[in-house]
Amino acid sequence: MKTYTRLQLLSLLIITSLQLSAQPETKNIAFTRERLSFDNGWRFHLGDIPFPIIKGHGTTYANAKAGRAWGAAAPDYNDKNWRLVNLPHDWAVEQPFDSTANVSQGYRPRGIGWYRRNFKLDTSDRGKHLEIQVDGVATHCTVWINGTVVHRNWSGYTSFYIDMTALAKYGNEVNNIVIRVDAVNQEGWWYEGAGIYRHTWLVKRSPVHIMTDGVFAHPVKNSNGSWSIPVEATIENSGSATTDYEIEVTLFDKEGKQVVKGNATAGVKALGHSLAKLTLPVSNPALWSIENPALYKVKTVVKRNSVLYDSLITTCGFRTIRFDADSGFYLNDKRIKIKGVCNHQDHAGVGVAVPNSIWDFRLKKLKEMGVNGYRCAHNPPAAEFLEACDRVGILVMDENRNFNSSPEYIRQLEWMVRRDRNHPSIILWSVFNEEPMQGTEIGYEMVRRMSSVVKELDTTRPVTAAANGGLFSPRNVTQAVDVVGFNYQINAYDPFRKAHPEMKLTSSEDASGLMMRGEYKNNKQQHLIEAYDTQWPVWGANHRTAWKVVAERAFLAGCFVWTGFDYRGEPQPYEWPTADASFGIMDQCGFPKTAFYIHQAQWVENKNILHVVPHWNWPKDSIGKNIRVMALSNADRVKLYLNGKLLQDSPVDKYEMNTWQVPYQPGKIEAVSFKGGKEVARFAVETTGDPVSVQLIADRETIAGEGWDAVPVTVRVLDAKGRAVENANLPIEFEISGPGNIIGLANGNPNSHEAEKGNKRSLYNGLAQVILQSKAGSLGKLVLTAKSKGLKDAVVSITVTDAPKIPMVEVAN
Template sequence: MKPFLTAATAALILAAGLARPHAVAAETVQAAATAARERINIDKDWRFAYGHADDAEKDFRHGLRPFFFAKAGYGDGPANADFSDMAWRKVDLPHDWAVELPFDARGNTNHGSKAIGHPFPENSVGWYRKVIDIPASDKGRRIALEFDGVYRDSVVWVNGHYIGTEPSGYSGFRYDITDYLNYGGHNVIAVRADATTEEGWFYEGAGIYRHVWLTKTDALHVAQWGTFVRTTVDGAKARLDIDVTVDNDGKAPETFAIRQEVFAPDGRKVAEGETTQLTVKAVASGDFTSTVTVDQAQLWSLETPHLYRLRTTILTNGVVSDSYDTTFGIRTVVFDPDKGFFLNGKNLKLQGTNNHQDHAGVGVALPDGLQTWRLKQLKSYGVNTYRASHHPPTPELLDEADRLGMLVIDEHRMMGTTPEIRGQMERMIRRDRNHPSVIIWSLGNEEWALEWNELGTRLAVEMQADAKRLDPTRRTTVATSGSGQGVSLGADVIGFNYGAQHDVDAFHRAHPDKPAMMSEEGSTLTTRGIYFDDRAASHLNAYDRQGRPGNSLSIEEGWRRVQERPWMSGMVIWTGFDYRGETTPFGWPAISSQFGMTDTTGALKDTAWYLKSVWTQKPMVHILPHWNWAGREGQAIDVRVYSNGDTVELFQDGKSLGRQTLVKDSHLKWSVPYTPGKLTAKSYIDGKLVASNEVVTTTDPATVTLTPDTTNLKADGADISVVWVNVTDKAGRIVPVAGNRVNFETSGPIRVIGVGNGDPGSHEADRPAERHAYHALSGWRSLAINSLDGGPAVADTADTATWRDPTQWLPPEAQPPATKGLVLRGQFARPVLTPGGVITLYIDRLGEGQTVYINGVTVEPKTVDGALVVDVDPASLKDNNNLAYVFATPEGGVQGLYDRSVGATKWGTLRVTTPAAPWQRSVFNGWAQVIVQSTGQPGKATLKAVSDGLKPAVVAFTARSPS
């Protein structure tokens, strides 16, 4: 659902040079404050720093202030609105700090062995802060913060006031912050995320990894996710039953009208209706339903994903109070216990993949464009169903699934009926129930404590009833590893995880009224481009086979079993993409799973080519393995061919090795002695050549090549291009055994945001980032002086034993008389500096005429954002160092100076920066990937790839201003 923006608001946003009307920085919309509704993206320009999970001193003294959690507005450390974060790193959201961390043998291999979790308290807490301006004209409106997802256990403060806690790392959440804002002034948002505790058994990332929004509405408005369009198809017509929840946050009852307008995919208005004399009490909500009819309805389908738009307008005395847009589709979905799945009355098999949400290089902080790219990559080999395992997906993925024509199994995180768990499921369903791509709600996955007992049945039935109350149009499922008892009996549609673990036929006979699908199948273990096991390198051969005999089937076996059972709705493979963590069958040093049909970069494995042969219609043929086998001359190589033809002939250096007939949904196999040269496969249908493929022995690596999916970017700071990196020989053929390291450089308004190569054993950095360590200054002493000349007080040898402790409170009657000037002096030890490291001192302006001395020597600070910044020469430091400031005595004297200092943090922060490593990646079996993103400025840009001994590659990009 995308709330409506008025034309005036949109014009202001576009004039600001931003890409999308709903993705506008808060500072650009002050003149548009009278709009009925604004939804403003506030992803840009946050400050970030690592806190500490165990040590409050290292967590910026958070939680140590008296009355911290006893009194409103007493947020401390970074939660204090006056805390100085000038030394913190600037980041844009979405942001995943875990992907920036190194690999470590102490890390959990299920989470990709990243240096995060209980052994790493210094890496497991992250702080985010942002300042937004709220115009005075917004007073009287309702203003809310909306987070699409924070991993995890997040706490939010606004202007030092505690707002709320969200334990889930996957549920979107919203806080109305109207009452806490400074209208006509600055407002500070602080977020603390603690990723110490894991929520899943796979890489989950850390931080604010999804979008954040600021929503402004009238007091009378459509509630968050407050519309639901239920469609009923009747011949060429469709009836729309429209439910609307209206919130009245005002102090008086309201009488209003609701106008509903429906717009076709081409933008034409095709239906409308208005309901008047509706009422809702003060500080209450009301639910209202209306019905309209659409003639000549265009159905949403995989081939024609037609999308309609509903505009819901609330009018009070003829004046618009709110206008809210909802995207929806018209289609029918049926899970039949005898005939399987039907979309719009057409029987089809679910050709699905399970997917976690991380991607090589960026972790879980995927730009919207990468969501699109991944879905297209799945569709390229015939996938029509995406199971979001095992949690609700990001909203943008569902938006794109709607647009591209991809079915979605939308999954709740954990089974249960407590208020917290029920609330998370309700948020998922309310958020996602207008998406035509969503065909079923998955209420849980392999809940082992519930699969074999009556409690599981009870909880499944209760959760199903909750889901039906929220959405009576869809069925529910539970994915289970054990059937016949527990949750499988309470599930509406049974989801079998792995056919070898169930007697699916016996279950179907016992429960003939229960539809079924293979919610997980495969778990095959393959490494892209590897055809002989190399377990020392965590590499497994790419031939399709049972990954866990007795527990799962090969991809081919699984699909054939589904095809043989018309009552089975389809098969959802574990998984579409490799993902960080769950390194079966290895532990350290493996860091990625190998279940995927593609690797972590989305490069297709051979199993994806098998699926393409049985899931797509365009003629194709694919040979595996490659034909570079130096040292294996004369040895027989297992050669396999996938095709959707009916016969295939294989040639070696032009000589036929025989033509074979392809059994439906199967593959062909030859045993071929290796000699350098060429293998060619030709596919035929009814004797006619329809496709061919070849593999050739390459020569030595000669060139780096770059292949971007686009070279035209929107200059919005968010748009991306996914670039394949290959090493090729002189003939331009990818060298399938190449492992050359490639360095990347950019110029112009683009930046690299991630690199990867799909190697499950690689410990190269996906996303190198600078690391900051913060060193507190201590031993503060102050001295009142009668001039602004520090004199002997700033000397390196000055004795401060008799000076005042400025952190010590004195009653008013004990305060000394104010003098013209003040010396404030602290000390710090020499910080540990890595090669290339930088030491920087950040100081707030404490008083007029402020001068700075380090070890008695005057230094000249720079002024950055109104603060003083000193680049410290490491050669000037000693084991113990003193820092002195001289300035005019500020208002309130020493006591006032300390009261405003947030525990003396504004008096100075010493930051030690370890610079980021260069952007580089070794190709793995000839392949790697780099993701580039626009910086927000228009212009020409280049990406250059350089590798020792190889010809470099350069690709040009254009970043264009939004039109």
């Protein structure tokens, strides 16, 4: 054992003991912290319930007192006829489309809704610190606990934490929580959903405990090449007396072996807090990278005389990041071009109430395409999403929702940084997106203040802002950020670089290419957009040009394409009945469009990529007429064959790819790619017969039986030879048996008004998606059957596996 003097605590120097070992964590500590899911058993009412009009003096007097809420906020309000729902819940995705509703919200009515829930606390909870945590409510909400207003939240993207200790009832007394959600107004210009759409929790802790989001573990590479991990822990005391305590910090590697331990003693006043700062040396840590995202666990323990008060596990990663004005971005001193996408947070079938496992599914699809970066547009994401980015190795730009330097919005910004600053995936804090004041002194002053707030909490990452104008104004936001973000400023890259060679630059949003999956002819009457990368709005560019401009400029750190997935709302260039945006590289389900294969060919370096579009099922009157054919490849040359006859032998332009006009003949069109004169890949598209059977393909063969896990299932139809019919648009009906439910259906068609809940969905250009979710505490086989008139049924069986039960707060009557 070695002893170091390294801890600064409340500006006092104290002695720190460090232990270096390779032993697994000891198991004989009794943890007191409980984090219980609060998601199950809520009563929901769609529509407002006006408060009773109060006129009498006695009732007016009572209404002004704590614990005396009226109407639907009253603890004893009769909600037995309300709908029973589990969270996360998005009521907007359940609504029918309405041409009079807001176009940017995807023509989905939103409105007002009420949630209520009863629960009990054991008498043993008396004296504990009790906190309700709500991860996200769209959009504004008011919260009552036991008849008292305890919180008002004004952003649909920030979590909030409610200390309910003073209002708690114990034993047989029932506690009541009510949340009125007002989703009438919008924060954004895209689909935002409505309701309590992220997870909720009840956290029980000792009076002396680690504050929520109170641990900051940020590994540092020192100037001499060694590594250390400074750890800051904010300790709160909700008790009635000043308490001395010992803080112990232990670092564990990815195998769970102890790497280093440190401890110190300090004190915290009653109803106060203290900040402990502890630095631990670490020898030769495994580095977090895109290819090998090594993660470590920091265990922070608060105790006194061997009695445990609190314990918290925090994930972190060892890595260095650096932006350079001349050569872009470096991860672990390795130059990397950021190949990123921007995304909103809704998914097909479920709206914004996205199951945790669907984040993994979406990131898997992006990684398959060659993506290494992700911009959270235009708001902080779900915590589970960032955890997934840490696991899979994705570089994240975390973005603030509201551009405002007044106290309420500064609190929102502080929350984002506190919650997210331990994630190694995050490389940039973005304080705004496309603000009218970005080229003014006011905008500069606002960014200057917001940047200062960020750096009070985290100095390890640069601050950026996604600006789409005002870059050359005498006073503008670029002068107040660390990295300048360009939105759709292709023509400004070079002149801005010439004017400001010292500034670090990245494209923060580009392209906005428009296409619809499986469509290969524009049709204004039917609102169809061809998938040849030929359509884009006036502010944007096609995918190939946008990447070429970034790739050829070393001073640009990289790009973030708008967008990785289609999303509801903001339809372009058509509106009603079109309800969804078509900017995505993939559709809402995650089915690839042509842009997917363009970027895959541009971005993937470690495998041979070759794909051919379009399908080869054209009407008889198309015979002899030219069909545009694209071969998307990262090879040197591509040969194109039709029914075995060589049509083309062309070099590959690594940005533009290959496009030819081919007179249509039924049969097989095939591309063969070559590197260094050697064949490396083949890809063929064939004319198929009529559909004869349905096929179901589950993304995974197993699903955890804890009630949260979800799996997407792809639906398509096959001809007699087992080939997928890519232009089929048949209706499909579904049946489910076993321990699970259908929670969403979709097909990626931005013009479709079919319901996303239920058991029916049509294919769109050959594909549809069904999302299944397990039931809590279940085991067995979850069986999905798909039927279409005149076709052979399809059946897929998913094994529901035993999984640890998610601790939950029981519902009280």
